Amino acid sequence: MTRMQLVLPRLYMDYKLYAEMYQAHAGNGCFIILDNGAAENEQVTDYELSTVAQELMPDEVAIPDVLGDAKATINRAQNFIEEYLEKYTMIGVAPGFVAQGCDVLETLDTIWEAYDRWNGIVKTIYIPRRLINDTGNKTARIEVMQNNLPDCFEYHFFGATGLFPDELRVAATLPNLRSMDTSLPYNYAWFNQPIDFTDMNISRPNDYFHLLFNSEQREYSIQNIQTMLRWINE
Structure with a gap:
């Protein structure tokens, strides 16, 4: 396993082997983000999400969001924080906010809205791969990170897209980007392809x-x- 791992709560609840693997690595040098499952169409209720968090004790939890809808995501996050923040604070799990937006500018506005509301509460801003897929702009997330951003947050790229598999290579040069998760090595491997062939949209x-x-x-x-790990060290 690589150090950064994203856990889907639905799979954690439904598959014993999946849960046991992440239980073994949580707190053992592996940084665990508990996703809310929305982007994978594996949603759970807020209560189920908090139940998994209490059992797994991840480093961070993704506050529930609404795909492609910045305003609804802000409202959803506000309700979640009001109801569940104390519970997550008590168990030492930091909340992260998914910055939804239809384009780069709306994503930036969403990040600053999160700053105005939850500075000191939210630890990490997650920028979803959906921004690339929806806009067709493969450098959209890079452009977000090249703008003026609140320095009270850490920043993480949620997933990667086959439209821009070597985004990680560029992202590694961004001083304010903490981390990125991706299943691209797996996706390419399923089709017996090395990820070096970055002109392929897998x-x-x-x-x-x-x-x-x-x-x-x-x-x-x-x-x-190994290829992607090499990219971040070039």
Whole structure:
């Protein structure tokens, strides 16, 4: 496993092996973000999310958001913080906010709205891959990070897109970006492809969370992870 791991609460609740793997790594040098599941169409209730957080004790939890809707996401987050902030504070899990927006400017506005409301409460701003897919602008998230941003937050890229697989290479040069999670090494490996071929737009395979690798795909997965780790150190 790489150091940064994203956990889906629905899979954690439904699959014992999945839960046990992350339980073994939480607090053991692995940084765990508990996702809310919206972007993966694996949503859970706020209560279920908090229940998983109390059991797993991740480093961060993604406050529930509304895909592609900045205003609704702000309202959703406000309600969640009012109801659940004390519970997460008591168990030492830091809240992160997903900055939804239809374009770069709206995403920036959403981040500053989060600053006005939750400076000192929200630890991390998550910038979703949806921004790239919705705008068709493969450098959209890079452009967000190149603007004036509140320095009280840490910043994380939520996922990566096949439209720009070597985004990580560029992102590694951004001084204010903390981290990024991605399943691209797996996606390329499923189709027996090295991720070096960045002109290929590889999409996530169907039934992604339930597929098993053969030995060749496993080797491609390891190779692709090593490639992306090399990119961030170039």
